[in-house]
Structures are given as C-alpha cells and as structure tokens.
Amino acid sequence: MRYRVGLETRTRILEATRDLVAAQGLEKTTIKAICEKAGILVGSFYNLFESKEEAILTVVADAIRAVGPEDEEATLHELVDAYVDFVEKSETTARVYLMVAVSGGLTDEGIRARMLRHHERRIELFGRALRTARPDMPEEEVRQRVEGLLAALNGMAFHRLLDPSFDFRSYARALLQIGA
Amino acid sequence: MRYRVGLETRTRILEATRDLVAAQGLEKTTIKAICEKAGILVGSFYNLFESKEEAILTVVADAIRAVGPEDEEATLHELVDAYVDFVEKSETTARVYLMVAVSGGLTDEGIRARMLRHHERRIELFGRALRTARPDMPEEEVRQRVEGLLAALNGMAFHRLLDPSFDFRSYARALLQIGA
C-alpha cells in the first residue's frame, strides 16, 4: 500500500466492513460481502489485508478509539455527555463498539484482549472523575459504582440505537445521581 | 418423536444448543458442534428438528420464557429482584437471553419478532407497576422511564455475567430511585 489508489481502496474496505459488521454482526460478515460493497474483487482485499480478521480488528480498534477523548481532567458529567455524543453522532461506529463491548468478542482473542484493555482504561478514567467529586468514597466502592454506571450506560446506548426516540442524554445524566 | 429415547435426545440437543449459543453466539454455533456435544450424529438431529434455525429458535424462546413470571400484580421492586434472580441463578440461559435482547436477532426474522413481542410485554409489565407506584406520572414519561430502566438493567446484567463479583442486586435496586 504505497500508492494513492491503494489507500483509497483500503478506506473503502474498512467502511464496507464497518457498515456490514454494524448491520449483521461480526460472524455473518463475509469477505464476499465486504468486497461487493467496496466495489472490488477478493484479490484486492488480500493485497491490502492479511485476513478477514485483520480488517475486522482494524474496524473494532477504530471504533474503540472513537469512543472517548480520554481527557484525564474531565468531570463525570462531561464524560457521560461525551459518550452520549459519540453514540448519537456516530451511530454505525457506536453499534460496532457496543456489539463488541457487550459480547466481549466471544471468539476472537485479539478483539477480546483489546476490549478488555479499553474497559480497564474507562474504569480508570471514570474512577478518577468520581474520586475527584467524592474524595471520601472508599476505593472499592468507587470501582463498583463506576462499573455499574458504565454497564448501565452501555445498556441505554444499545436501546438508543434500537429506538432513536429514546432520550438517552436525560437518562444518562440521571444515572449520575446514583453513580456520584 | 413418540418414543422415550427421542424425547431424551431432544432434551440433550437443546441443552447442547443452549450451552454453545451462550459460549460462542448464534452464528458460530454449528450443527456439527451441537451433535458432538449431545453425543449424536446429524441424522438424529434432523429426525427431531427441521433445521438448525428451529433448534436455536426453541432455545431462544425457552430463554425468553425463563425471564419472568409475568406477575401482573408485582411491584417494581419485585420485578427488578426477580430479574436479578434470573440472571444470577440461570447464567447460561441469561446469557442467551441477553445476547438476543441486545443484538435483537440481527439476521433471523423469527428470533427478532419474538424478542420484539417480549420487549413490549416487559414494558407493559414494568409500566403497570410504575403507574401503580406513581399514579400521577404522565403516560409518556412512564414509558420512557421504563425503557430506560430496562435498558440499564440489561446492561448491568451483561456486566454481571462478565464479572461475577459485580453487585448486580444493589445497583439494580439503586436504579429504582431514578426509575420510580
């Protein structure tokens, strides 16, 4: 991939993969379908990616990266709002992210490992914000509350994708009354 | 399926299917794997089920049925507690239920339809309980709050399955401070 056309093809492949994964899930997404959607033939795919797994892992990694700005100084409220923004503004990417977050990448070890690392980072990020707001709270309780908050947020985000009329932002903010 | 042995085989097939779906997801579960786990050969499978889809739909329908006693008189607190019991006591079935609840049965139309119907019933059930507790609440707000509560519960349930040390019951109860 040293020429301009190669990079364009790569982009089209990743977009096609993202859309298909969001619509049908990880397992049902085939090379054939990706290539058709990207307007190429299989040979071109394998010129740019080692395997189907590599393309999917790239899409998943991009989705994880798109979730958060990782601002270490952000308040809980800002973090929750940023997550709501992500889900509402990048529905397709959010769908990929949630599918993996929730199934944990049941079979693929690469995806699973990446998502676990991401989850730990999120707990740290939200934990730091909660500790700042509530310096008196015991460390163990901080972690449990953050885990509960993140889990509830993910559940609501999924519902938001199924039902766009759901007022995700309000309920996400309401969760903070428990979480903090 | 008129003989005793046939019914036993059927049960073993459904258990194998349930376990495999819980462990690997809907799409990665193959007839071959089901038959190996059930200790039979493919011919026996097709003597009892029309297709792989029928076996999986049966498992999913059983999981949906296992979720709730559908007690029309139950309070919100009782409903939430019953759901926590379900998740903690029937982990494998709960995993199947959540995978379908969350992915909505992305491809299979039979599963998708069944889960949508179930979701509507749950909203009615929880809505009735919330209206009883808060007769003054506007109808539209009741539905939105119930949807938010159910979504958050599902998210937390998923997290509970990934991390058994998570205190699902406490956080589920805490949600009621928002939901009601």
Place this chain on the structure above:
DNA sequence: GGCGACTTTGAGTGATCATTCTAATTTGAT
C-alpha cells in the same frame, strides 16, 4: 516514456457449512 513496484483481476483450492437419504437398529404396543 521507461520501468520497477504496486494494484487488480478472477478462476481455483480445500475446508466447512447445513441438509438429505437409505439402510440398519431400537422401541413398545399388541
């Protein structure tokens, strides 16, 4: 505009998928 590196083509490979079929065996009511 020549040339080596990159990209595309598209038929081909072997593995695995769900499903079918026939013959052999087992069941249980009589």
Place this chain on the structure above:
DNA sequence: ATCAAATTAGAATGATCACTCAAAGTCGCC
C-alpha cells in the same frame, strides 16, 4: 415374539466460506 413406527448411523451433496496465485494492468519516480 411380532411388527410397524420411531430412531440412529453415517456417507453424500451442493453451497459457501476464507484464502491463493499468476497474469494483466496501473502508478509515479526517473
């Protein structure tokens, strides 16, 4: 014990899967 019906065995089928490869075409530096 007999026998029709149910169950099981297991090879075979055709579709589809991820992936390979050699030849033809394109790109962009010189």
